[in-house]
Amino acid sequence: MEHHYVSAVVWTGNRGEGTASYRSYDRSWDVAVPGKPVIHCSNDPLLGGDPGKMNPEDLLLSALSACHMLWYLHFASDAGIVVSGYEDNPVGTGIVEKSGAGRFTAATLHPRITVRPGTDIAAATALHDKIHGVCFIARSVNFPVHYEPEFLFEA
Known part of the structure; x- marks a missing residue:
């Protein structure tokens, strides 16, 4: 089944001269x-972008993490x-x-x-192995x- 996503990307960086020069x-x-x-959004700060704005690399890494999370919650359910908390700090490596x-x-x-006390951590960990086969991103x-993964038990 084919489906489509839509987005609008609008350049906001014209200072009045357009791309008359690189700077x-x-x-x-x-x-x-x-x-x-x-x-x-802005370019990667390593390339002169605004570090206070999202860049393409941030967006890709965040999308990857979010997709993994959503499938994990589905498989856990x-x-x-029972998962009562989930947070991720993904790290992307680039060259x-x-x-x-x-x-x-x-x-x-x-x-x-975060899971309920008594949760089988081996089973909870194994769910991650299934995700790459189905996660769109x-x-x-x-x-x-x-x-x-790191697992915590509810207090």
Whole structure:
């Protein structure tokens, strides 16, 4: 079944001269999806972007983490594992080649998952192994995705 997603990316970095020179414009834009808040973005700070705004690398890594989380919650629910908290601090590793082209070489997810006391942690951990086969984002990237979960028990 094919389905489509829509977005509008609007460059906001014209300082009045457009791209008259390499330094005459900002690397900033807005992402607008109908009915959703606008996300103000900029280039990676390593490339002169605004560190206070999301950049493409932030967005990709966040999408990967969110997709993994949503599938984890689904599989946990199916398995009778009650999750009451989930947060992740993913880390993406990238390289810039001599040509100036960059790419991700790997990502590691670090989910902290809160479960009920008595939860089978081995079973809860094993759920992660199923996710890469179904997560839309993970199946779409061309770099390895690793995970290092930590489990906490509800107080």
